[in-house]
Amino acid sequence: MEPGEFEGARHETAGQRPNILNEQYEEKVRPCIDLIDSLRSLGVEQDLALPAIAVIGDQSSGKSSVLEALSGVALPRGSGIVTRCPLELKMKKIQTEDEWYGKIKYKEVQREILQPSEVEKFIREAQDQIAGVGVGISQELISLEISSPDVPDLTLIDLPGIARVAVKGQPENIGEQIKNLIKKFITKQETINLVVVPCNVDIATTEALQMAQEVDLHGERTLGILTKPDLVDKGTEETVVRIIHNEVIDLAKGYRIVKCRGQKDITDRVSLTEALDKEKAFFEGHSHFGVLLKEGYASIPHLAEKLTLELVQHIEKSLPQLEDQIERKIAENDAALKKYGEGPPTDAADRKAFLTNKLTKFTQDIMNLSTGEDLRNGNLLSTLREEFRDWKKFLDCSGLKFNNRFETEEYETMYRGRELPGFVNYKTFEMLMQEQIEQLEEPAVKKLKEASDIVRRAFVELSQQSFTGYPNLLKIAKTKIEAIKQSQADTAESIVRTQFKMEKIVYTQDRRYTDNIQCVKVEEEKKENPHWQVYRRDTEATLRDLQWHLKSYYRITSQRLADQIPLVIRYQILQEGTLQLQREMIQLLQENDNEDHLLKEEFDIGTKRNNLVSRISRLKEAQKRVTSFN
Structure with a gap:
């Protein structure tokens, strides 16, 4: 016009x-x-x-x-x-x-x-x-x-x-x-x-x-x-x-x-x-x-x-x-409304079904998160795998320092006893290995606690997503997650410390050890060790043999620990913790007349949801x- x-x-x-x-x-x-x-x-x-x-x-x-x-x-x-x-x-x-x-x-x-x-x-x-x-x-x-x-x-x-x-x-x-x-x-x-x-x-x-x-x-x-x-x-x-x-x-x-x-x-x-x-x-x-x-x-x-x-x-x-x-x-208001969900129904039977669905979905999401089946809520296993790689790097680095630790004079003054040159004292070997293993124990426990915190944070974050707007339900979930984390972490720490007690019993299968020490000898003979060229042949030979034994056995031990600590975390913290959380959350459904308390919304969440519904209705009109x- x-x-x-x-x-x-x-x-x-x-x-x-x-x-x-x-x-x-x-x-x-x-x-x-x-x-x-x-x-x-x-x-x-x-x-x-x-x-x-x-x-x-x-x-x-x-x-x-x-x-x-x-x-x-x-x-x-x-x-x-x-x-x-x-x-x-x-x-x-x-x-x-x-x-x-x-x-x-x-x-x-x-x-x-x-x-x-x-x-x-x-x-x-x-x-x-x-x-x-x-x-x-x-x-x-x-x-x-x-x-x-x-x-x-x-x-x-x-x-x-x-x-x-x-x-x-x-x-x-x-x-x-x-x-x-x-x-x-x-x-x-x-x-x-x-x-x-x-x-x-x-x-x-x-x-x-x-x-x-x-x-x-x-x-x-x-x-x-x-x-x-x-x-x-x-x-x-x-x-x-x-x-x-x-x-x-x-x-x-x-x-x-x-x-x-x-x-x-x-x-x-x-x-x-x-x-x-x-x-x-x-x-x-x-x-x-x-x-x-x-x-x-x-x-x-x-x-x-x-x-x-x-x-x-x-x-x-x-x-x-x-x-x-x-x-x-x-579209913007629809997206905002989805964050708040539909809200609990008023009918008692419907509220029970609503709570059941909410808890069932949460427990299923927790299981999927812990097994890596569903990556929508974050790849928890990938994060833990990084921690496990860091643990392996620490073991390797610690092994290098351990293997390069001895000078000939240090060995003569600190570790050689009554044995004649050319003999390796088994007690010395055992003591040195036990000392080294002992140094790995606290870092292993620390890594366990770090991994446990990562799992706890992931579970809490998922509970916040699942129970947005329901403070009582969220509070119970967080309390259970914290309690289970602490309980499982204590059990896992006990297992790890027991593992280190066992590791101080120097043992591996004979065939495995002989294969390992043979590999170590071949590796060491291929490279020149400058320290060996400046000392007497008898002392040099003794120290070299000791280092071969220490390196061979540490390789076996570190491989055991590289796998065992992650296995303890995966089993005790992740798997058992997940199952325990699932059981305790589902048990909430057995408590009579608990729906009203659990489904009580934040004081303004209903208002926000209603406002969004009204706004969408106005916009559609x-x-x-x-x-x-x-």
Whole structure:
């Protein structure tokens, strides 16, 4: 729908508001605006950026007068901040024979307004309820719906006037608060910014226009309205005309100029309908501004037409992006809802089944985690395998240090007893091996505890995922995991320490030992040991033989320990711990009347779930309405 389609469709009737838009266009206007109003009434604006027209202006710019002229009702007036909450003004044009109707909604309040004269009182009461009695402001929206034969089909959002200095009773940063509130609306790309500026000020210096330019650099979403043309200084009229013709500060949507009721008109009880007649007479009789009326740039009726055209076109342009927005938001909220699950049923039998399923799934997930069957919750075995590799590296490194430990002189002074040169004392060999094995015991226990902590953390993390929102169930699971971990770790430590006691009994199968020592001799003879070249042959031979025996037996022992410690961890900590946890969690089902306690949710989890369900429902309803409209 292009504005040009409807040029020449204007006609005016004295004594009532002119009906500018032709019937063909009016048939398209109302459904379009109704769609967005219905979406806003669903409450989806907190999730979606809906097309809107936001009205901003400095204090005393004539903003309220413009809205009064468009809506046909008196709005709150006075000095200082009058608009203290965003006001959504929904105007619906009805048949001439139908009666005026008004309705105001805010928070949980919804009230019908029987007379236009009551609107101002209801708005003030709403602002006092929301922002408190006084001069404070709030970001909470007040919705005012007006149905009348004398209003355009249009929805506007009126924002507080820009204040520079705090007055008595206002916080020092009131100006910053108002600017932040205004920016919240005008920054959205879906919002047309309606900037109201008096004719008798320098438009380039007005803060309202500057704020609009900050968020709309090229003026593509900004429409300027000049007010108070009767206060223009003599000789500056042509400057105003140039502004309206977009020759001073360029705005893609251009400008309009209007003359609304002033304070004297209000004092003289000039009605809004009479004010329209006076406005028309003013522009027709003005030597400079008359041409603006003929061109369609002046008067409230022409402004109403312009705003309606802009809003409808803006809505049509925004609908494809709106559909995409809705789809994304539904997906985001669905994902968030899945984290909370469906929640426990209210029926006793159903709650028992719900708890059974939850515990069964958890125990199955724990088993899959411990056996590596399901990697969705992390590869626990891979993490443990890294720990086992580190243990093997430690054994190998310790073996190298052990094998390179002896110098000939050290052996002579510390380890050679009554034996003649060339003999290896078995007691010395046994003692040295026992000393070395003893040094491995505490590192093995430490590795056991580290692995035990890794398993405990993995189990706790899985329980947190499984029992999100159920603090009692989660607490019991964590308590059991901790107790079982400690019990199994103690048992495993006892097994490991017993293993080291056995390792001090130097033993292996004869054939295995002879095969190993033969391999060691072959390996050592292939490489030159520089230490052996500087000592006497007899001592050298004895030390070499001892090292062969030590290295051969350490190789056997370290291989046993390299496998045995991981086996203890895998069996006692992982396998037995998992089975014990499964048994104890399933036993919870045997306790009578325990479901209510176990399935008690976090104090706000149900609220969050319900909010997400409601939000998804609203978004789906919005999706249906947008799809039907298209």
